[in-house]
Amino acid sequence: MKNVNIIMRKELYRVFSDKKLIFGLFILPAILVVGMFLLMAALASSLLADWEEHEPTVALYQAPESFMDYIQDYETSTGIYEIGSTIYHISDVMDDAELKVCKDQIYNGDLDLILSFPENFDSQVANYMGAESIPEIQTFYNPSEDYSDNAHRDILDQVLEKYRKVLLEQRVGDLESLTIFTIDETNEESVIQNDNKAQGKLLGSVVPYMVTILLFASAMNLGTDSFAGEKERGTMASLLMTPVKRSQIVYGKLFALMILSGLSALIYGGSMIFAMPLFYRTLGALTGQDLQFSAGQMVMLMVLIVTLVFLYVAAIALFSTFAKNMKEASTYVTPAYLIVTVVGMLSIFKGDDITLIQYLIPIFGPTIALKNIFTLDLTVGGFVLAMVSNLVVGAFFAWLTAKLFYKEKIMFNA
Amino acid sequence: MVEVQHVTKIYKLNKKQMEEQKAKNNMKVAVKNVSVTAHEGEIFGILGPNGAGKTTLLRCVSTLLDPTEGTILVNGHDTVKEGEAVRRSIAFLTNEVKMDAHFSPKYLFRFFGRLYGIPDDVISMRQKELFEYFNITEFEDKRVEELSTGMKQKVSIAVSLVHDPSIVIFDEPTNGLDIITARAVTDYLKLLKERGKLVIISTHIMPEAQKLCDRMAMIIQGSCVFQGTLEEALQGTHAEDLEDAFFELYRKTMEVES
Numbered sequence A: 001m002k003n004v005n006i007i008m009r010k011e012l013y014r015v016f017s018d019k020k021l022i023f024g025l026f027i028l029p030a031i032l033v034v035g036m037f038l039l040m041a042a043l044a045s046s047l048l049a050d051w052e053e054h055e056p057t058v059a060l061y062q063a064p065e066s067f068m069d070y071i072q073d074y075e076t077s078t079g080i081y082e083i084g085s086t087i088y089h090i091s092d093v094m095d096d097a098e099l100k101v102c103k104d105q106i107y108n109g110d111l112d113l114i115l116s117f118p119e120n121f122d123s124q125v126a127n128y129m130g131a132e133s134i135p136e137i138q139t140f141y142n143p144s145e146d147y148s149d150n151a152h153r154d155i156l157d158q159v160l161e162k163y164r165k166v167l168l169e170q171r172v173g174d175l176e177s178l179t180i181f182t183i184d185e186t187n188e189e190s191v192i193q194n195d196n197k198a199q200g201k202l203l204g205s206v207v208p209y210m211v212t213i214l215l216f217a218s219a220m221n222l223g224t225d226s227f228a229g230e231k232e233r234g235t236m237a238s239l240l241m242t243p244v245k246r247s248q249i250v251y252g253k254l255f256a257l258m259i260l261s262g263l264s265a266l267i268y269g270g271s272m273i274f275a276m277p278l279f280y281r282t283l284g285a286l287t288g289q290d291l292q293f294s295a296g297q298m299v300m301l302m303v304l305i306v307t308l309v310f311l312y313v314a315a316i317a318l319f320s321t322f323a324k325n326m327k328e329a330s331t332y333v334t335p336a337y338l339i340v341t342v343v344g345m346l347s348i349f350k351g352d353d354i355t356l357i358q359y360l361i362p363i364f365g366p367t368i369a370l371k372n373i374f375t376l377d378l379t380v381g382g383f384v385l386a387m388v389s390n391l392v393v394g395a396f397f398a399w400l401t402a403k404l405f406y407k408e409k410i411m412f413n414a
Numbered sequence B: 001m002v003e004v005q006h007v008t009k010i011y012k013l014n015k016k017q018m019e020e021q022k023a024k025n026n027m028k029v030a031v032k033n034v035s036v037t038a039h040e041g042e043i044f045g046i047l048g049p050n051g052a053g054k055t056t057l058l059r060c061v062s063t064l065l066d067p068t069e070g071t072i073l074v075n076g077h078d079t080v081k082e083g084e085a086v087r088r089s090i091a092f093l094t095n096e097v098k099m100d101a102h103f104s105p106k107y108l109f110r111f112f113g114r115l116y117g118i119p120d121d122v123i124s125m126r127q128k129e130l131f132e133y134f135n136i137t138e139f140e141d142k143r144v145e146e147l148s149t150g151m152k153q154k155v156s157i158a159v160s161l162v163h164d165p166s167i168v169i170f171d172e173p174t175n176g177l178d179i180i181t182a183r184a185v186t187d188y189l190k191l192l193k194e195r196g197k198l199v200i201i202s203t204h205i206m207p208e209a210q211k212l213c214d215r216m217a218m219i220i221q222g223s224c225v226f227q228g229t230l231e232e233a234l235q236g237t238h239a240e241d242l243e244d245a246f247f248e249l250y251r252k253t254m255e256v257e258s
Ligand SMILES: Nc1ncnc2c1ncn2[C@@H]1O[C@H](COP(=O)(O)OP(=O)(O)O)[C@@H](O)[C@H]1O
Pocket: A412, A413, A414, B011, B012, B013, B017, B021, B028, B029, B030, B048, B049, B050, B051, B052, B053, B054, B055, B056, B057
């Protein structure tokens, strides 16, 4: 155990005495994650601002008098209307030929919306003759243009809907007599949910994916260097020349790797959790409530992350030990990285229907377990099985690596 | 004491190696039934041309490789069954075993000292002595990667000797060194001998061996063709110096082969 400790401390010192490694492992990830989220937030808010500033253009075809009267109230100067907080430029279309030109403009994104009324709209409304003669207002817009899409939605909601009510009121007098029931008009407590679970669902779908990939990625460079790199540089042989048991060399290196990649992943995860509310707050999409973790959740999260790091580090060590140099090592480790990525992605979509025994499936079970911690769906049994899966497979890989260290063909290519 | 008893080492070649060495089958006999014995208080030379099998033999003695046949005893310990005990009493220096250049000489010395289980105060004493002898003290806190080739080699020697081994095995000790460093190294090997250690070196430079070695074994194509003192080598071949003696032995071996 003493030797394991000496070797582990040397490996740690190697990293912590190298400014470039410290930067790459611990500082760069934080900068990257926070920077990425800030950039996304900045882009999103400038997009929103852009939408708000845009003054949509609307063309009216055969607009009836009643409609012109209705929107009169909103007119600020000729052809310019302020509806909601948006300024609209509304113009008339003279004939069919011009209508066709307008449609082309919609297609090209030069015009945002056309409202086309039937001839004699007002008289059709006034002389209601039954279902046959209900007049139809046609709208033309371009959903792939954000401006057009927004204008269409807003005009429908804020203008046409209200205009319809005005006409309806003229026809039946008291509108309330038509109201059979309302839904949640005065009920402000309609939404009953665990806010933690709701946020957890969101975090739960991305965080396990991120965590497992980042854990593996941060262990990858260090692991291949610590095993294959040392072999390539000939420094491994100097360790093998000491009377220390080779299994102790392996375990010392593994522990150091676990600490380093665990730390790196923690920084990744930490900066992600730190940056996420920043992002949401800018968008105004979330109220900025913090996700509250219970002590139990915290413990389960930590245990799963630590054991998962152990598994990944042991797997990387095993593959790297087979390799003669760094290049070979990254060739061997890449397929494992792909598996981890794919399983991580699977976990975004699966998880609710996992059976207890499936938590034992290496990598898959524990990744799902990570996800289910966030949604409060992880049972103690599932947690224990996921942990056991990590430990058993990791220990097997570590044991195999130690065995390989005694093979001269592998260690000395002889 | 090192006793090499009927040692044969066969490498299994993979396809690429077979092409490189133009081998017909996948077995390369690098060392063939070699028996030699070396004692404390002498410098023992393993001599032979490149590819003779010198390094392979020394790697077997140092426990890095297991002999395919035969046994090697180091101070009575079997290199295969008691590798840890053997490694405790030897130092193996070769250009394939390197120090991690990221660390300082001082750090490396302490690290390896601890791995040998040596108390810190003893490590400090050893460090003072060795670093002073090899003039490392001035650079002890610099990273090894910042040092000159000669200084790196000296650091490597000093660190390998941290546990004061009774047997020092040195593969091509002056290979690639400038003349001054080479002299410092060979002088130190003599000093070790005077202190009663066994020093085993391998070399293909006969004049160097003639100056340095008390006894020697000549290896040609994996087989030991001579073992004895310098005088015995010269007498047996009626040669003026070791180089002539070597070529005489080489000629005879080739004759027997063909
Ligand atoms: N790892 C190895 N795998 C296969 N063949 C090897 C290996 N190492 C050395 N050899 C071969 O064994 C023979 C002896 O090599 P070596 O012991 O290095 O000779 P020397 O040190 O005397 O120059 C050479 O023919 C060499 O090509």
